Amino acid sequence: MKNMITTIATILLVGSVTSIASAEGVPDWVKNNAGWWADGTISESEFVQGIQFLIKDGIIVIPPTTVSAEKSEGVPDWVKNNAGWWADGTISDSEFVNGIQHLIKTGIISVPSYQTEASKAPMNVSSDDSKLTALEAELEKCAEIVKAYPRLNCEKTAKHQIESYKIKRDGQSFQAGPITYYWTGLGTEGNYFEITETGQAILSLRILAENMGSSENMSMMCTGPAVCNYDVWNGEKAFKYSGMDFTNGQIVLQPGESAIFNMLFGPNIGYGGTQFIYDSSRDYFFRISEPYGSVNIPLNIE
Numbered sequence: 594m595k596n597m598i599t600t601i602a603t604i605l606l607v608g609s610v611t612s613i614a615s616a617e618g619v620p621d622w623v624k625n626n627a628g629w630w631a632d633g634t635i636s637e638s639e640f641v642q643g644i645q646f647l648i649k650d651g652i653i654v655i656p657p658t659t660v661s662a663e664k665s666e667g668v669p670d671w672v673k674n675n676a677g678w679w680a681d682g683t684i685s686d687s688e689f690v691n692g693i694q695h696l697i698k699t700g701i702i703s704v705p706s707y708q709t710e711a712s713k714a715p716m717n718v719s720s721d722d723s724k725l726t727a728l729e730a731e732l733e734k735c736a737e738i739v740k741a742y743p744r745l746n747c748e749k750t751a752k753h754q755i756e757s758y759k760i761k762r763d764g765q766s767f768q769a770g771p772i773t774y775y776w777t778g779l780g781t782e783g784n785y786f787e788i789t790e791t792g793q794a795i796l797s798l799r800i801l802a803e804n805m806g807s808s809e810n811m812s813m814m815c816t817g818p819a820v821c822n823y824d825v826w827n828g829e830k831a832f833k834y835s836g837m838d839f840t841n842g843q844i845v846l847q848p849g850e851s852a853i854f855n856m857l858f859g860p861n862i863g864y865g866g867t868q869f870i871y872d873s874s875r876d877y878f879f880r881i882s883e884p885y886g887s888v889n890i891p892l893n894i895e
Contacts, residue, residue: 624680627689631677635862722762728755757851760801770886771806772813772846776879779893783855786871786894794871796825796858796894798879804846811885813854816842819865822883825858825892827875833866835859 629635679689732755735747764777776798779786783799804811815821818833825832836857844852856879858869871877871894878889 627676628680631673631680636860724758725755725762728758753851753853756853757801757803760799760853761803764801767881767888767890768806768886769881769883769888771804772811772883772886773803773805774881774888774890775801775803776890786892788871793859794869796869796871796877796892798856798858798892799853800856800879800890801851801853802844802846803851804848807885808848810848811846813839813844813846813852813883814842815839817864818862818867822881823856824880824882825869826878826880826889827872829875830870831867831880832858832869835862835866835869 626635675684675689675691678684679686728751732748732751735744735751738744738747760775760777763781764775767774767776776784778784781799784797786794786796788794802813813822815823815834815837816839821833821837823837824834834856836855836859838855844854846852861868873895877892877894879892881888881890
């Protein structure tokens with residue numbers, strides 16, 4: 594139990610929620626997981642996978658949090674109740690976060706090393722990167738918009754353009770039919786591999802997909818662990834995801850449009866899923882098998 598609680602630190606070190614964290618900004622499947630955790634349908638570690646993506650996407654901000662001298666053993670019932678109330682909309686995002694902050698302050702959860710190292714990873718940004726400078730200038734212009742929702746939409750679009758540009762600049766491209774996938778490698782933002790204290794291998798991937806080869810809308814499909822065109826392959830076995838952020842099982846890319854998606858491989862969450870197992874004698878690939886094309890991205894896990 595203690596190890597499982599420690600695992601929560603990986604995801605739930607939360608101090609505040611940005612204005613983007615609303616009913617519109619938080620994926621429905623994350624709140625579903627919160628409700629399932631509250632009623633005992635899934636474990637704490639399974640619930641954690643959903644929260645992770647909110648942190649990786651910047652929906653939940655992670656500021657420093659001081660741990661008090663008073664320690665606590667176990668997660669209080671009221672925190673789990675909060676998860677259920679958050680799931681059904683009874684309490685707000687910020688009220689749910691207050692419960693998580695309690696776990697931080699009492700030492701039940703802590704900042705994991707991979708989160709710290711990822712934040713320190715060099716971005717390889719050149720001071721004379723004129724394209725990046727221009728994109729950042731567009732983001733600054735969004736602040737001039739008076740109305741809240743148009744301003745947030747402007748900022749969301751500008752931030753996506755900046756992030757997409759960085760991934761394309763720093764990553765390697767892989768072609769699958771009309772869609773180009775970009776990956777920046779392990780050790781970069783959103784991409785890490787670790788083995789937890791309990792021996793569970795965890796692999797997180799953040800990938801950009803861009804439709805530059807078709808004049809039609811293209812759909813990337815992943816409706817559940819058992820029916821998903823994306824998995825990890827080690828030459829012998831396919832590993833299904835533990836968490837992902839496809840909306841309603843697909844991501845639709847219009848011509849010229851791009852999207853960033855995250856996938857986590859670790860515990861078996863059921864629904865045809867598998868537990869991710871690492872074997873140092875094997876090579877691992879992120880496998881894309883869409884009707885429009887397929888490609889294997891070497892992960893170079895060490």
